[in-house]
Amino acid sequence: MVSLSDNQIDTIHDLLLGRGITLDxxxxxxxxxxxCMVEEKMETxxxxxxxxxxxxQQFGEDGLHKTQEATLSLLNSKSIIMKxxxxxxxxxxxxxxxxxxxxxxxxxxxxxxxxxxxxxxxxFLYLPMLIIxxxxxxxxxxxxxxxxxxxxxxMVNGLGALFKLMHxxxxxxxxxxxxxxxxxxxxxxxxxxxxxxxENKLSNLAFAGVLLVALFLLYGLTGAGNSSTMSDSVYxxxxxxxDEIDRAQTERKEAFAxxxxxxxxxxxxxxxxxxxxxxxxxxMMSQNVPEEEARxxxxxxxxxxxxxxxxxxxxxxxxxxxxxxxxxxLQNWQAQAAEYGLANQLCCEPVQGPEGELSxxxxxxxxxxTILSLVSFLDQLQLEINQKSxxxxxxxxxxxxxxxTASDTIVQAS
Amino acid sequence: xxxxxxxxGTLKTIVLKLLSENGKMYGYEMxxxxxxxxxxxxxxxxxxxxxxxxKLEADGLLITEKVPIGKRxxxxxxxxxxxxxxxxxxxxxxxxxxxxxxxxLQGDNGLALG
Numbered sequence: 373m374v375s376l377s378d379n380q381i382d383t384i385h386d387l388l389l390g391r392g393i394t395l396d397x398x399x400x401x402x403x404x405x406x407x408c409m410v411e412e413k414m415e416t417x418x419x420x421x422x423x424x425x426x427x428x429q430q431f432g433e434d435g436l437h438k439t440q441e442a443t444l445s446l447l448n449s450k451s452i453i454m455k456x457x458x459x460x461x462x463x464x465x466x467x468x469x470x471x472x473x474x475x476x477x478x479x480x481x482x483x484x485x486x487x488x489x490x491x492x493x494x495x496f497l498y499l500p501m502l503i504i505x506x507x508x509x510x511x512x513x514x515x516x517x518x519x520x521x522x523x524x525x526x527m528v529n530g531l532g533a534l535f536k537l538m539h540x541x542x543x544x545x546x547x548x549x550x551x552x553x554x555x556x557x558x559x560x561x562x563x564x565x566x567x568x569x570x571e572n573k574l575s576n577l578a579f580a581g582v583l584l585v586a587l588f589l590l591y592g593l594t595g596a597g598n599s600s601t602m603s604d605s606v607y608x609x610x611x612x613x614x615d616e617i618d619r620a621q622t623e624r625k626e627a628f629a630x631x632x633x634x635x636x637x638x639x640x641x642x643x644x645x646x647x648x649x650x651x652x653x654x655x656m657m658s659q660n661v662p663e664e665e666a667r668x669x670x671x672x673x674x675x676x677x678x679x680x681x682x683x684x685x686x687x688x689x690x691x692x693x694x695x696x697x698x699x700x701x702l703q704n705w706q707a708q709a710a711e712y713g714l715a716n717q718l719c720c721e722p723v724q725g726p727e728g729e730l731s732x733x734x735x736x737x738x739x740x741x742t743i744l745s746l747v748s749f750l751d752q753l754q755l756e757i758n759q760k761s762x763x764x765x766x767x768x769x770x771x772x773x774x775x776x777t778a779s780d781t782i783v784q785a786s
Numbered sequence: 787x788x789x790x791x792x793x794x795g796t797l798k799t800i801v802l803k804l805l806s807e808n809g810k811m812y813g814y815e816m817x818x819x820x821x822x823x824x825x826x827x828x829x830x831x832x833x834x835x836x837x838x839x840x841k842l843e844a845d846g847l848l849i850t851e852k853v854p855i856g857k858r859x860x861x862x863x864x865x866x867x868x869x870x871x872x873x874x875x876x877x878x879x880x881x882x883x884x885x886x887x888x889x890x891l892q893g894d895n896g897l898a899l900g
Contacts, residue, residue: 381857400852400859401813401836407858408814435833442837447844 374414376407384410384424391436396512398443402436448508458501465493479660484537495530499523518561525553539672541604554583606744607672613751614670620758627765634768636708640761643705644754650693651750657686658743671744683737683746695733705757712764788828797830797838799880802847802865802873810851810864813839839863847872 376384384406385399393399406427413423431439448455469490475483503523510516532546621644628637648667655666659674687694699720706714723735730738736749804816811819817830842848847869851862865873 375856376858378857385858397850397861398836398840400861401839402832403858404812404855404860405814405832405836431832439833439836442833443840446837446841 374411376411376420380410380420381407387424387428388436393436393440395440395443398440402439448505454501455505458498458505461493461501462498465490465498468493481660488534488537491530491533495527499526512565514561515565518558518565521553522558522562525550525558528553539607559583607670610671610748610751613748613755617751617755617758620755620762624758624762624765627762627769630769631765631772634765636712636761636764636768639705639708640757643701644757646701647698647750647754647757650698651747653686653690653693654683654743654746654750657683657689671747674743674747695737699732702753709760709764712768714760714764787826793828793830794834796880797834798842799876800828800830801835801838801842802869802876805848805863805865806870806873806877810862812860812862842869 381403385403388399388402388406393402406424409427409430410420410423413426414420418426428436445452467490468486472483472485472487472490475481475486500523503519506519507516510519527550528546529550532543532550535541535543535546624640628634628640631637652663652666655661655669655674656663659666659669661669702720706720720732722729722731724730737746800820801816804819805811808819813832813835817832817835820828820830839848843850843863847866848863849866851864853860853862
């Protein structure tokens with residue numbers, strides 16, 4: 373009775389691997405089977421090499437590989453439909469995500485919705501189905517573990533992108549965690565164990581690289597490059613400013629309510645309307661959103677690109693909103709207010725910049741401005757006008773010898 | 787040697803019958819046993835046998851036992867309870883089918899078969 377040596381068994385094992393028999397349990401079967409065949413042939417006096425060659429020939433040219441394919445297709449007949457569904461879902465989701473990316477770059481409306489549905493589709497529909505299919509095809513526990521890690525990493529990554537998109541805190545933490553999971557757990561295991569064929573290793577390595585880059589790109593796109601801690605503090609500051617404007621506005625209206633028909637009251641109202649119209653139109657043009665949306669838009673939801681995109685378009689389409697007109701209206705209002713005793717003027721003066729003196733227009737509307745700085749500036753202006761006219765209103769009421777309570781309030785206030 | 791088509795349709799029954807007779811067997815043993823029993827008239831190819839064995843295992847009709855032989859592992863297949871009942875069903879069904887086929891093919895039975 374001929375018995376093969378360990379080396380001879382290794383030779384056969386490597387040959388099976390080389391022929392692409394990656395399914396472990398099938399490889400055990402075939403290894404034993406071929407060994408039996410070879411041993412039987414060697415009984416008749418044939419040497420190992422010849423016996424092996426003969427046995428493999430008995431399988432036919434593609435015989436070994438076809439056996440594995442037949443096994444896989446028999447085992448996976450149930451998951452074939454699932455595979456098809458998941459492929460269709462994958463294609464639809466990635467097309468949505470790509471379109472979202474394009475829209476985002478072009479600042480077209482609807483970019484976030486597209487990106488969001490694409491990401492949700494990939495991470496929460498396509499990947500889980502893919503993992504279920506893969507689970508049925510693999511036997512190695514280590515690989516199964518890597519799939520779970522990969523799925524988990526992808527879900528955390530998708531969640532991170534979602535957080536970025538919605539400007540929720542913690543997005544960076546999620547994304548970095550997911551990249552660590554995918555890069556340090558999933559990829560090393562997957563690419564060393566799932567791919568046993570040497571010729572595929574390089575292309576798989578390239579694929580891994582591309583995958584990582586894609587994940588980073590997703591991060592860049594959804595984040596639009598804003599650092600979250602920095603932007604968070606800016607949002608908070610701006611929100612405070614908005615609250616202050618609201619408060620000052622109410623108080624101003626109350627104060628002027630005691631002075632019916634006052635022309636400063638009317639002028640102030642008109643100027644503030646003009647400034648908020650300016651703000652709305654600047655947002656409309658830079659963010660490509662309709663007027664209703666622009667009116668209530670907070671800087672939190674804005675894209676902060678450098679330069680006031682769309683400002684030139686705004687000047688063409690809405691010529692009433694330009695820095696020159698704004699300056700003239702501000703000066704008119706100040707002239708009026710000065711008659712009522714406005715002491716310190718609003719700053720329409722040149723501004724000292726790091727590279728020398730800048731005109732008022734250049735400083736606030738020039739090429740180095742962003743939509744963020746413009747909106748903040750206009751909001752600041754609104755606050756100052758409200759506060760100054762509130763002060764004037766009480767002053768006028770006091771001078772007119774209005775009711776004792778009013779003057780009391782001023783004394784208390786000052 | 788019978789045509790592949792016939793063997794393909796009956797392979798499952800053959801495997802179940804073999805295992806119910808012999809307890810546990812490994813793949814190569816099955817191919818040899820069938821060759822011996824049929825005087826080489828039925829040759830089971832590896833390309834058909836192993837996919838079927840794996841499918842039957844996945845369906846819960848067979849279980850495997852791995853026995854190391856030197857540096858290789860031999861997988862012995864045997865019937866589960868479910869596999870045993872499936873084996874008797876399959877065998878009974880096939881015997882019945884053969885009776886029917888014989889009835890049809892022998893002609894002399896009132897059916898207009900030429």
